[in-house]
Amino acid sequence: MKYLAGVSTLQLDSGRCTGCGMCAEVCPHGVFAIADAMASITDKDKCMECGACENNCAFGAIRVASGVGCASAIINGMITGGEPTCGCGPNDSACC
């Protein structure tokens, strides 16, 4: 299953990549492939912007604007003018 095409903010800076393979290990959607000591993005549209790759690239080669992909959180953010948050509180819906 794929969501909207061409929206992911995932970016790979090949200049910094050492090919350590960590990004490929943590990505739950198999977005990265490692070949010749270099990571590459296979299918950006599979990316759900979870941020696991950026968080675990010790060389700062990955940038992605991660956040909750949750409509009610984003609507809340629109109304309150703040960052979308997914409460996780007792009144929260299915987000968590």
Place this chain on the structure above:
Amino acid sequence: MIYLCIMAGAEKTNGGSCCASESASASAGCRCPQNEVSGYINTKAGLIAKTSAQLYRNDYWGEIKSRLSAFRNNYAVVAGLYAVGEPSEDSDVFVSANYKLSFDKLRSALAGISAWILVLDTKGVNVWCAAGKGTFSTEELIKKISETNIDLVVRHKKLIVPQLGAVGISAYKVLKATGFRVLFGPVYAADIVAYVNNGYKATAQMRTIRFNITDRLVLTPMEMLPILKWYPVYAAAVLIFFGVHGTGIVFRDAFYGGAPFLFFGLVSVFAGAFMTPVLLPFIPFRAFSLKGWMVGLMAVFLAIQSFSALPVSLKVFVYLFFPAVSSFAALQFTGSTTFTGMSGVKKELKYAVFAYVIIGVASLISLIIYKSGVL
């Protein structure tokens, strides 16, 4: 009843001051006997609670309840270190969240293995959500590593963290701060034994998140319930709309006029919050609002067949309003899927909210036309 508390490794009997209230026990960092704890094991870092890989009826019942209500948010186990089986200084350490279902899945997956479980305090939220929220985090792991003196309990320097925890835990930062090497295990606890037997290598399949029909099905109650909470308000509005006339309130009209609309309301929520998630991959369009709208339109089309006598203005209202309700309900499901990202949802919302406003206004106009008796 006398509770046994272990504080910083020291054994204490306690009349309840620390265990009587859940919150006190969690904040005092003491461990109280819960039904997960089946005994204690002696280590260099003091006594460690033992838990079993076996789940009991209570555990399963708790899971069902937690799927149905917000109760799941408070379904926590006490954070800290646990033993499964008869672990030694060389046994593996698996990291988990203190959401009871995460903990239960992990310990039952460890059947036949002796291991340690390091439970982080994620305020009773599962690994995936807690990682996104920042409670299943690098800082929390570093803190629990030192709090539990795990370097005294095991001789190795290896922690196995569920892969989805990588959103919150940065392996290289943990290594730098504690000397412990974080290995990301499989996405699903059920693959843990295979992962260990495979020499701590996860296959591509173990690394990939799934979202099959059962995964989607178990999420649907929590899709429908929050929306259905509004149903009494909606029902009251419907009855008032049909019952109130210029001449007064007519209860017969309220009921006969309103009944089809009470039914359409349920149909549209069911279409958007149940049918759409369950049939997700088979419905055309990628945008959830469009998927929901389409399923809603079909459901409304079927539902309206039994009410062919409706006036034109109400028919227009039905086709405008109810598919939009399904669409909105379906859109909420973006929060529960494993493949929708923030940028996509934002983009979709920009169009959807605009469409909902237009549809809302148009629906209102059709109702006014109906009340004015023109059509």
